[in-house]
Amino acid sequence: MSFDVLRWSVSAALAERPDAPLAALFQGPAQTDPIQTTQTLSNGTEVAFWDYGVIAVTPPASVAATKDVVISCAVHGDETAPIEMVRDMLQDILAERLVPSQRVLFLIANPAAILNDSRFVDVNMNRLFSGAHNQGDTAEHQRASDIERYVSQFFKLQQRYHYDLHTAIRDSKHEQFAVYPFTHGEPYSKQQLTFLAECGVDTILLNRAPTTTFSYYSVQAHKAHAFTVELGKVRPFGQNDMSRFAQADSGLRKLISTEALELPEFSPSRHHVYDVCRTINRQAEQFALNFPDNVANFTEFAQGHLLATDGEIEYRVEQPGERIIFPNANVAIGQRALLTVVPIALEQLKLV
Numbered sequence: 604m605s606f607d608v609l610r611w612s613v614s615a616a617l618a619e620r621p622d623a624p625l626a627a628l629f630q631g632p633a634q635t636d637p638i639q640t641t642q643t644l645s646n647g648t649e650v651a652f653w654d655y656g657v658i659a660v661t662p663p664a665s666v667a668a669t670k671d672v673v674i675s676c677a678v679h680g681d682e683t684a685p686i687e688m689v690r691d692m693l694q695d696i697l698a699e700r701l702v703p704s705q706r707v708l709f710l711i712a713n714p715a716a717i718l719n720d721s722r723f724v725d726v727n728m729n730r731l732f733s734g735a736h737n738q739g740d741t742a743e744h745q746r747a748s749d750i751e752r753y754v755s756q757f758f759k760l761q762q763r764y765h766y767d768l769h770t771a772i773r774d775s776k777h778e779q780f781a782v783y784p785f786t787h788g789e790p791y792s793k794q795q796l797t798f799l800a801e802c803g804v805d806t807i808l809l810n811r812a813p814t815t816t817f818s819y820y821s822v823q824a825h826k827a828h829a830f831t832v833e834l835g836k837v838r839p840f841g842q843n844d845m846s847r848f849a850q851a852d853s854g855l856r857k858l859i860s861t862e863a864l865e866l867p868e869f870s871p872s873r874h875h876v877y878d879v880c881r882t883i884n885r886q887a888e889q890f891a892l893n894f895p896d897n898v899a900n901f902t903e904f905a906q907g908h909l910l911a912t913d914g915e916i917e918y919r920v921e922q923p924g925e926r927i928i929f930p931n932a933n934v935a936i937g938q939r940a941l942l943t944v945v946p947i948a949l950e951q952l953k954l955v
């Protein structure tokens with residue numbers, strides 16, 4: 604199904620809150636074809652609609668922006684709270700209640716999946732970046748390729764940031780956490796750890812290998828500080844308690860509207876850090892998790908405990924302190940069905 608055909612219905616699907624008409628997110632202010640329109644607000648902010656759900660915001664000419672910030676949501680279409688956050692930020696920008704001081708690219712990544720009330724339509728879009736979109740021809744492959752092009756078109760300044768907002772399928776012992784993608788040996792940023800903690804995200808998962816996720820793409824292709832940010836649990840539109848997202852919302856709004864963001868001193872004791880220990884990809888038709896659906900992310904199991912069976916293979920806990928994260932038995936064969944993580948001391952990491 605083409606994203607063009609979907610645009611009206613996606614807007615309708617999202618416009619559930621009567622106070623929040625969403626047409627602008629997808630059609631641009633003129634709501635006519637072609638989609639590419641640019642509007643200059645009375646405060647001088649330029650809002651450019653590059654494509655459905657792709658909105659570039661440039662601060663007034665009097666402001667010397669120093670940061671490029673990508674804020675993305677709906678890489679998974681059923682993760683609705685981040686979509687509501689992005690929608691509200693955009694509406695506040697259009698209403699001039701939020702005035703950006705930095706360049707911002709808002710991305711509503713997978714409108715077709717939003718409309719479908721599903722994580723994805725054909726393929727998990729968060730496995731299609733860094734060139735993986737060349738290996739298929741679904742609408743999601745095409746959209747991931749388009750998104751890479753838009754991000755490349757956007758990033759210009761030296762300071763580059765990307766927060767890819769998600770919510771998780773399960774409850775979590777740490778309600779909000781971020782995946783810090785592989786940095787190719789670059790030190791981890793104290794400033795970014797502090798910023799995330801200010802957003803309420805005090806738990807970090809280090810993934811120390813290349814992946815095909817959106818956040819890793821921004822690290823690898825654009826040398827951005829980029830993160831997959833998990834802000835809570837997946838719920839349908841209208842069922843999110845937005846007060847639980849207030850800290851992240853306020854942190855992101857401050858980041859984009861402040862010329863020189865002031866952050867507190869880095870304080871190592873503020874952060875819980877985990878290292879990915881094992882990535883378990885499903886290999887067989889007969890794949891099963893050996894714990895119930897209500898077991899939360901970051902739950903620890905005893906050494907030797909059977910976590911999953913994959914055909915004849917048994918996956919057991921190997922290390923003391925090993926915890927499960929992102930378990931999903933319903934992934935396609937070859938895709939990640941489970942990660943295990945172990946706590947790691949910040950002192951062991953190269954920080955800058």
Ligand SMILES: O=C(O)CCC(=O)N[C@@H](CCC(=O)O)C(=O)O
Nearest residue numbers: 729771772773782816831929930
């Ligand atoms: O709750 C789950 O099982 C999945 C939540 C989710 O979508 N997580 C991202 C993490 C991406 C990363 O590792 O950076 C994903 O699986 O795509």
Ligand SMILES: [Zn+2]
Nearest residue numbers: 679682769770
């Ligand atoms: Zn997600």
